[in-house]
Amino acid sequence: LLHHGGHLNLTLESFWLGCPSSTASSTTLGRSGPSAKHTSVAFLKTHKTASSTVQNILLRFAERNNLTVALPITTCDHQFCYPRPFSAHFVHPHTMPPDIITNHLRFSRTELRRLMPNNTIYITILREPGAMFESLFTYFNHHCLSFKRVPNGSLETFLEHPWSYYRPEEKDSMYARNTLTFDLGGDKDRPASEALAYAKRFAAEMERVFSLVMISEYFDESLVLLRRLLSWDLNDVLYVSLNMRTADSKSSLSSKSIAKIRAWNAVDSVLYDYFNASLWRQLRALGLACVEREVQLLRQSRDRLVRSCFGGHLPPLRSAAHITNNQLRPWQPSSKVEIVGYDLPVNMTQKGHVPPRDECLKMIMPEVQYTRLLLHSESLRYRKRFPLRSSQLTSRGVGHTRAHKESLAPSLNPQPSETMARSTKGSLRLSQ
Numbered sequence: 001l002l003h004h005g006g007h008l009n010l011t012l013e014s015f016w017l018g019c020p021s022s023t024a025s026s027t028t029l030g031r032s033g034p035s036a037k038h039t040s041v042a043f044l045k046t047h048k049t050a051s052s053t054v055q056n057i058l059l060r061f062a063e064r065n066n067l068t069v070a071l072p073i074t075t076c077d078h079q080f081c082y083p084r085p086f087s088a089h090f091v092h093p094h095t096m097p098p099d100i101i102t103n104h105l106r107f108s109r110t111e112l113r114r115l116m117p118n119n120t121i122y123i124t125i126l127r128e129p130g131a132m133f134e135s136l137f138t139y140f141n142h143h144c145l146s147f148k149r150v151p152n153g154s155l156e157t158f159l160e161h162p163w164s165y166y167r168p169e170e171k172d173s174m175y176a177r178n179t180l181t182f183d184l185g186g187d188k189d190r191p192a193s194e195a196l197a198y199a200k201r202f203a204a205e206m207e208r209v210f211s212l213v214m215i216s217e218y219f220d221e222s223l224v225l226l227r228r229l230l231s232w233d234l235n236d237v238l239y240v241s242l243n244m245r246t247a248d249s250k251s252s253l254s255s256k257s258i259a260k261i262r263a264w265n266a267v268d269s270v271l272y273d274y275f276n277a278s279l280w281r282q283l284r285a286l287g288l289a290c291v292e293r294e295v296q297l298l299r300q301s302r303d304r305l306v307r308s309c310f311g312g313h314l315p316p317l318r319s320a321a322h323i324t325n326n327q328l329r330p331w332q333p334s335s336k337v338e339i340v341g342y343d344l345p346v347n348m349t350q351k352g353h354v355p356p357r358d359e360c361l362k363m364i365m366p367e368v369q370y371t372r373l374l375l376h377s378e379s380l381r382y383r384k385r386f387p388l389r390s391s392q393l394t395s396r397g398v399g400h401t402r403a404h405k406e407s408l409a410p411s412l413n414p415q416p417s418e419t420m421a422r423s424t425k426g427s428l429r430l431s432q
């Protein structure tokens with residue numbers, strides 16, 4: 001009811017506002033009709049850009065529609081062996097052939113094309129470089145050496161003389177300069193004399209690949225475009241924000257610091273400006289009044305969903321250390337930064353509450369736990385579908401791709417891997 005009710009509301013509202021209907025068409029998307037939901041999506045999960053919130057939307061959509069999400073082999077942890085460039089070898093064979101891919105990876109167009117269906121729609125998200133760098137600096141302060149060697153962990157000190165602390169070739173250096181560019185597969189260390197021209201070329205190249213580049217400052221507006229691009233219902237894009245820091249863990253930035261961050265991350269800054277302008281062109285083309293109304297509808301529907309899920313308000317936001325239910329505890333990068341999550345009593349029935357439905361729990365579940373659950377359920381499904389094949393599997397990741405996916409018997413051996421140490425969030429997690 002919620003699903004159909006929401007859709008009906010939206011359709012009526014769109015009609016009253018004269019909003020153009022979804023931009024997706026059978027020709028562009030290869031589906032049977034303009035209203036068929038598009039199900040092949042590659043979301044490039046960039047760092048510290050609200051990407052976990054988008055990922056959660058996509059994972060829930062995949063589960064509701066019985067789709068297959070490509071997930072990493074266990075040696076890659078919950079990321080596709082980031083920061084190595086993505087390879088189809090990093091995909092767990094029980095999650096093949098995929099409809100959706102969304103876990104962190106370093107973009108490789110060629111490898112994703114080998115893996116994903118031909119009609120895959122590519123999307124990603126960017127964030128204003130000042131806020132993003134401040135978030136990266138705090139989050140990775142204890143793990144990224146470029147940040148770790150700064151006296152007193154001061155962002156201002158780093159920005160005074162970044163070259164005193166930054167080593168381009170060092171492990172985890174991608175968190176310290178042009179992280180967006182790196183995630184997109186680009187060159188984070190272009191010399192200053194070439195950076196601008198390179199950034200413009202790179203932005204144009206990315207625009208040819210990604211049908212939508214969301215902007216985290218305009219998250220809901222970006223969702224309006226996403227929903228239309230994919231011909232999804234409003235209820236398919238409802239969310240609660242994940243992976244946030246407490247106010248105490250954030251520092252405010254002076255305009256001088258923002259200017260220094262932009263200069264240090266020159267390629268990222270060009271990308272952001274380019275795609276922010278592009279987002280607003282698309283929103284204006286849709287009609288700003290229509291967008292605003294749809295954003296309101298989205299927020300109202302989200303409030304309704306939260307009420308129906310949790311019997312009123314969202315569960316309380318708490319820092320990870322105080323969340324009792326370990327399924328809901330977000331990863332905590334260090335004692336210096338507090339990431340918040342939503343807390344629910346471990347056993348609600350004992351306390352006289354009705355436990356929330358599975359989909360409601362998933363809406364507030366951090367990516368590491370969600371990825372693990374999904375791998376489990378996709379593996380069960382795979383074993384049911386291919387009982388013979390799965391009994392032949394060892395535990396090595398395979399590189400079979402869409403072109404010959406059915407012809408190869410996948411084998412799964414753990415690859416002894418430097419990747420374990422390099423996939424920051426996961427490897428740190430293991431060492432906790």
Ligand SMILES: Nc1ncnc2c1ncn2[C@@H]1O[C@H](COP(=O)(O)OS(=O)(=O)O)[C@@H](OP(=O)(O)O)[C@H]1O
Nearest residue numbers: 047048049050051052053135219241242243244245
């Ligand atoms: N809906 C929405 N809109 C805007 N911003 C949001 C939203 N959801 C999450 N966030 C903020 O995104 C930051 C976390 O980003 P990621 O999930 O991409 O981080 S990660 O790389 O996966 O660790 C993190 O930013 P900081 O709090 O500044 O660190 C979140 O607060």
